[in-house]
Amino acid sequence: MIAHSRIFIGLAILFLAAVSSAPARAGGGPENLFLVVNSNSPDSLAVANAFVALRGVPPINVLMLPWTAGTESATIAAFRTDLLTPILRAIDGRKLLPHIDAIVYSSDFPWRIDFAAELPKEIAGNDKFPSGSLTGMTMLYAAVQQSTPGYLDPASNRYWRPLNQDGVPTVTNGFRGWYGWGPQGELMESGGSRYLLSVMLGVTAGRGNTVPEVVASLVSAAAADGTHPKGTIYFMTNSDVRTTTRSSAFPAAVAELKLLGVASEVVVGTLPVGKRDVAGLMTGAADFDWAKSGSTIVPGAICENLTSYGAIFTPTVSQTPLSEFLRAGAAGSSGTVIEPFAIGSKFPHASIQVHYARGASLAEAFYQSVRSPYQLLVVGDPLCQPWAKVPVVEVVVASDSSNLEPDQQLSGLVELEPRAHVPGGGTVDRFELFVDGMRLEQCGLGEHFSLDTLLMSDGYHELRVVAIESSPIETQGRWIMPVFFSNRSRSLTLKVEPTRVKSSGTIRVSVLGKGLENVAVFSMGRVLGRTVGTDATIEVPAELLGRGSVTIRATGRSGSGAANSVNAQPVTIEVTDAAR
Template sequence: MMKCAKNDQDRQSSVLRMVWSALVVGGTVAASPALAGGASENLLLIVDPTNPDAMYIANHYRTVRGVPDRNILYLRPEAASYADFVDGNQPAVLGTLTNRVIDDHIDYILVGASDSFYISATGYISDGCAAVRRFALPSNYMLSFMSDEVLGGLSSTHRNEYFGNNGDALAFSSAQGWYNGIPDGSSSARRYFLGTQLGYLGELGNTVDEVINMIDYSAAADGTFPDGTFYFMETTDPLRSGPRDNQFDAVVQAIIDLGGKAEHLCCSVLPGGRHDILGCMTGAAGPNIDGTDMTIQPGAFCDHLTSYAGNFSTASQTKMSRWIANGASGSHGEVEEPCNYSGKFPHARMHLYYFKGLTLGESVFRSLRYVPFQGLVLGDPLTRPFAHIPAVTVDDAPIGPVSGDITLTPEATTTHPSALIAAFDLYIDGVKWETVPPNDVFHLDTTRFGDGFHAMRVVASDDSDQKTPGAWDGTIEINNVGRSASLEITPTTGDLATAFQCTLDGTAGDVIEARVLHNGRVVATTTGLGQQATMYGLSTGAGTVALRTEILYADGMQVTSDVVTLTIDNVAGTPVATDPIAYGYSTSILVDSPLVLELPAAFDDAADPLTYTIIDQPIQAVLQPAAATDPYRVLVPNGDAVGSDSLTFQATSSSGQSQVVSVNISYDQWQFGKLHLDVTPLFAGQDGTFTVTSGYPNEKTYLAYSLKGEGRTYVRQLNATLDLRKPSQAGDVQYTDADGFVEWVLHIPNIKTPKLAWFQAAQRSATSNVAFAQIN
């Protein structure tokens, strides 16, 4: 361990909610607190589709944690360099979040189990002690909102603005700017993702079974308030223990004052003979984690401050993976020589934040004084053993098919001694649909969804600093036009080489295609109903695998079946030398940003990776460079793309080639979401007309105004930045029609004139021009 030297954006609203002030025009809308904290609807899981073990672990994590399908992205997580990451992975992830309409609530980016643990990043970060040449793999995603600053050059001691300067355990939000440890709307504030990694599977890392076990005991620990002790070990190694020793006593006392147990032990590396370890913080190069008589409790976070705990390129020093192998839910280590800056390692307050109810991911990031360029966090970031998790019910949830408008009545309770339930969020198929306060109901217009089965989640959040969420999960079956879909698969068990025959059927009509979906991506298709498609265990990866049929009709409706579950063993099986089968499909692009397009192909031999060849390039977009074995491409649409487009591809193995198939792309939605607001001349005491065109069709639309002029106010509920200063709502929320049109006729109060006003319309992730008007 090298000793370090001693010298160690856009304007957003300062609260995570929509706030409209009641000023002159129209009415008001109740303010709703943002739901932050740690739950799987706030997490994006990135899965390497070229690694069967990574896919197996991802399937298990999805099952255990209830990760929504739309929150799983199949993308090779690493890149050749940081510059390549910024040009490739970063826009692909951000654009896919936007296209999936989940960018308003993703706080965590969890890199799945991987054979990689860093990305080369030479020349960006200055350090007076040792050159910075690597970024920890998940840290690249954490930096997504500040990549321009990184490319321009920063210090290795660049401050993490979420770092807590005191014991306040504040829930994290990626949509919120942070400055000096608190939410802030100034230009000095910074946004982040919580970037962590589920596991490292390479040499000196963890085995597949160790990662699977970690997932199980981490989730099981949530909300259990386990009995045990946090151990803070002061060792005789001044370079590795010294940077944190002076933090221990205050944190030990703070935990004890809250009713917990903590000890500051001197002159030992590990708490040998202790079998109640809720956390361990030590400093040593080679702690004998495997050979010490001790028991780490489920949910524990443990780390040892040293140079190479997270550097799996060298056998020197004990690796952080040993903590995971011995029962910890998370650990932290450096991927190269960091020097012993205390700010590069978790502060002792990490365990205080954890004990107060933050998630593991929140607690670690809040305890890092410096941006963790080199700091790798392994484990399950959602682990929260000390959280008072609300119990949520929806007693009037439908148990049969529904149509038209329905209401849902959420209720929740919490065991938190001083917190109340603050708000409820409704998610349909992973998209946040509505937020209501306690004692209110959700109003759901089911005609806005296709017939069939849809995942429904209600999340309650309390009003504590931790904003702890709890969830109720269910399924809603919609039947407005009498359509249905079904999926039958035989067999229902197998291994990676097993051929699964999928029969896709449904209501007759003008069908474009039927497809089998796994975790939101297409894995097989047919051109009609009652037809079969073949997939193999390799298509989905092993584990408990949830699949459904989706039928695309010519009128645009997508009808989904109920879930069919397979059990697939993570063994290669006995492959048969057959040609691969490629599947074409259709997709619609919602916004003009990059996104990941899967290239579905079925094959049975894990030892013979397929290669994917693009035969015909899209005309109105470009494809980012990709490895030949990547079963996807990142599509970058032209800014003026319109109408239809396509690409064709072919899959090849050593035994043969697939047919050439087409991915048909529609940009038709692009005519929408580019709102234009027109305002008629306004006169006091008379009606004025406000017209919006080119909005998203059938979408909630808000009209805002300001008497203060233009500015910038971020509205998390809409994931949009209004170009108004201190905006207020004008009139009621309205829905656009099928052409994206909506109009308000509002009475202008009889006020003193002339009066200046600024107006703007907004939908989710979209805003109009600002219309200036003088009221005469």
């Protein structure tokens, strides 16, 4: 155990040092999250497949972890050794440190982390509920590696935005993993406390949701981006301590939302009744029945209920779980994984809806409004941002202002000129160039990217140019284009049959190459098989892929290095339920 702890501490220190020296800003999009998938769980694979397809998560940003130790709880030692350490090591090994801001879990990971065994004696006797959440403890990864449990600090999250004299946050900040945060919440580009936002896409065990329910919520959330919903955010008040713990902050939030042009109101009761425009909700009750309320949740909404067991998914436990909101169409919700008592700092403040309405993403809105998140499980689409002003991006060839076309052949040195505008006003601060999920360059307005295709493998690649607007929220917009680099005589084609298969079936993957020695076939960051020679077929059980839309890729090599490699054009197939 001591050896494992030393390995983890060393890795965490390395991680902090690397992000603290990051030379450029990035964040807020699929390129900036690291998706962790339980490769032993069909449900986890299915949820991840849907999220990757909806959000365009690059394959290099996906980690398959074979978790088998249960989906309810894990010790903090197992959390460090079997989850956090492999995750941080993978981010580091793939050279993604400078631009990863969030760790996102698919389903079927333990939602509770038990740390009783590591509490100092002077604390152990006073903490009757020594557990944290998967997302809260991941967000506080730097504190988790300390010899003292700093994650218990009631103000452990300095990304929480301070309130002004009117009771509203003075500023909403976009989050970057390399930003530091000072004791008063001040943003520091060197020093300070560092975090990684963390969210679960869904819980599919116990009192959680079904896979179709999670996927439906993710589809709705993705479609809500930048739509500026016309609904109303409801703040419910009643005499229950679950409501009174934070209801004093409701009037100030309503006043600020009004200034933002977002409808909101304080209503007496537990749920809004007969309302067809629920764009957000904050309430507090042990139990509720959403279906009986007759209300409808608008796509993209954050719906919040303060209660003790909102994120306890054990079937025998009472109190309505957060999954009820996702089932009804919310983009995200949260709850505590063990008795938290009525301590306001452990739950989202009413300002969560203000941050969201100002344009923050769902993950940013949650963590800017929770001072002590160690027991809070955040579930939903971390990237959802209904009120964001999303930059519209265009990229042209600098020499003649011509547009790149899908599957266009590129060779040698290519100068690309990014352009963008922000609908509804605003300016773009900078652009970033990604190739296959790796950030290569950044430039300012009026500047060019120099893309040297000779340094990369031939064949298929995905170009992304991300525009980052200049407000403190740093909302992103992106341009994505599939292209082919053609500098050498190597080639590789990929064929997958059938393109629609039951999860109990098998796919045949055929490759045909020129000038190559071997080929690796992979999907979602996991190698499915390798061939010796370049005219070969392998068979892959569809259950390894998970249900849903799955993209198969192949890379051939004739030696080491990118110059001796070529990528085939990917093939996307559909894996259906075995019962269909």
